[in-house]
Amino acid sequence: MLPDVLKETAAAVDIDSRFPEAITGGHTERGEPTLFIAPAFIVEVCRFLKTEQRFVRLSSVTAVDWLPSEPRFEVAYNLHSLDRNERLRLKCWVSEAECEIDSVTGVWRAANWYEREVFDMFGIRFRNHPDLRRILMPTDWEGHPLRKDYPVHGYKYTYQNE
C-alpha cells in the first residue's frame, strides 16, 4: 500500500503498480523518499528499479539496529539515478530470529562489499551472496560490533579501576 506522500515519487508509483504487495509503507522526510519493502520482494524490486527505472547506482547498503524493538534490524539500500538525478531509499525489516535477507549482488555488483560489511557489523546473513565473509574485522572475531548490545570497548578487554 503506497502512502499518499509518495504518490509524487514516480519510481514509487511504478513499483506499486508492478508489485502491488511489495510496498509496506514509506515516507518522504526532508525531501528524501523512503520506501519500506517486504523482504521477499527486495531483489525483484531492485532489478526493476535498475533495469526499468534507471537507478544504475547502488550508493550503499547499511543497517540500523533498533534493539529492543522487533523486528530488530532495518536494512537500508540507498539508490541513485544519474539520468534522473534522484535518490531513493529502500528499507527492509529483518527480525533477530531470522536475521537473513536475499542478496542484491545479482543486481548491482557494488552490493558485494556493502553486504559483507553489514554481515560483519550486524550479523545479518545475505542469501545467495557469492562471498559472505567478514570484511573489516579479523576472520576469527567474535560478535558483531555495530549491534547495540555490543559494548563500545568490546567483550575481550574490560577496564577496571585499580
Add this chain to the structure above:
Amino acid sequence: MRELTTHTDSIAATDAVDLEHRLVETVPGTTRRMTLNMGPQHPSTPGVLRIVLELDGETILSAFPDIGFLHTGIEKECEVKTWQQAVTLTDRVDYLANLSNNLVYALAVEKLIGDIEIPPKAQWTRVMMAELQRLNSHLVWLGTHALDIGAMSVFFYCFREREDILRIFEMFSGQRMMTSYIRIGGLALEPPRGWQQVVGKFINAFPSKVDEYEELLDSNPIWMRRTQGVGITPLEDLLDLGVTGPMIRAAGVKWDIRKDEPYSSYDQFDFDIPTRTENDVYARYRVRLGEMRQSARIIKQALEGMPEGAWQADAPKIVLPEREKMKTQMEALIYHFKIVTEGFRVTAGEVYQAVESPRGEIAYYVVSNGTSRPYRVFMRTPSFGNLQALPALLEGRLLADSIASLGSMDFVLGDTDR
C-alpha cells in the same frame, strides 16, 4: 617488500583470505601459476592494503583485495559521543579529506535539525576550505602516483604547494591535518585576521604551478607510455561496481555532486566539470589536473566575493556563545553549560547527505532518535566504493601496469576501513 611464493606454498601465505578453494589446480606440464602477496606494507600500495594476486607469468589472473587493517570503529564510537563531539571523529576517516568529512557530517546534522540557517560567510568559508582540501588531496595523489610510476621530481613540487595549504589550515583552525574546522552550526573559529593575503598569495601563484606539473609529466615519455591506454575498464562495470568521482568523469560521465545536488552555496560559484573519454590512467590524471584548476577558480571567487557577517548560525541552543556574552548574560552561561555537559538534542529522523570529496561521493547516513547522541552514523566513503572495482581493473592485465592502475584510483585506506 614483495613476497614471492610458489603455488604450493601459497595456501599457507594466504590463509587469512581463505583462497584455497579459489585457486585452480595446476595441471602438470602447463605454466605454473604463482601467488604474489602484495602488501600490507608494500612500498607502492597507498597504505595498509593487501592484495593477493594470482599470476600466470606477467599476467594477473585474479586479484583479491583484503582490507580492514585500519579499521578503528569510528561508526561505533560516534554513537557514544555527543553530536558535536563526533565532528572530531569524522576528521580521522580520511587524512586527505578531513574537511570534506566535517562538511558532510555538519550538513547531515543540520538537515536533521531543520530550523537552522547557516550564514553566507560560513557557507562560503566552508566551500573555500573544502576546495583547498581538494587541492591538498590531489597534490598528494599526483606526487605519490608519479613517484610510483617513476617520476620522482613531481613529488617534491607537489609537496611544496601542499605545505602552503597545510599552513593555511593551521592559520584557520590551529591544526594542519585534523582540523575539525567545520562544525554543526557554522565554523569552529572566526577566520583569522589577514587570511585574505595568505590565501590570495597562494591562489594567485597556484595555476602556474599546475602548468608546471603538467609540463613535467607530459614531456616525460615514460609517464606517457605507462599511463596511456592502461587501466581501461568499461563504464558500465565501473558504475555497477560503485565507483564514483574522478574515475567516472574520466570515463565521460559529467556527474559531480557539487553541480547536480548543490550544497553549501556551491550553486553560486562558477566552475566547470572536467571530463575525458579515454577512461585510462592518463585520463584520470588529466581530470584531476583539470579539477585542480577549477578548484583554484572557486577559491579565487570565494576570496573575492566573501560575504560579510556572522560565521556561526544564530542558534543559541546549538552554537557555543561568545566568551564575552558568557561573562555578562545569564542565558549565555546556561546555554554554554547545557551544550558542554549534555549536548543538544536533534530531532528524530534520518538523512542521507552526499558531497563530492576529492575521491568521489562521500555520503553520511545519519539516524537520530531524538537524543543528544547520534543513534547511527554510517559513512559511505568513496575509497570503499572505488576499491571494490580493483579486481576489474587488474585482472587480465600485466603486473607492471597494476601500480599505475592502483594509483589512478586514489584511495585512502583509512577512508576504506573507517
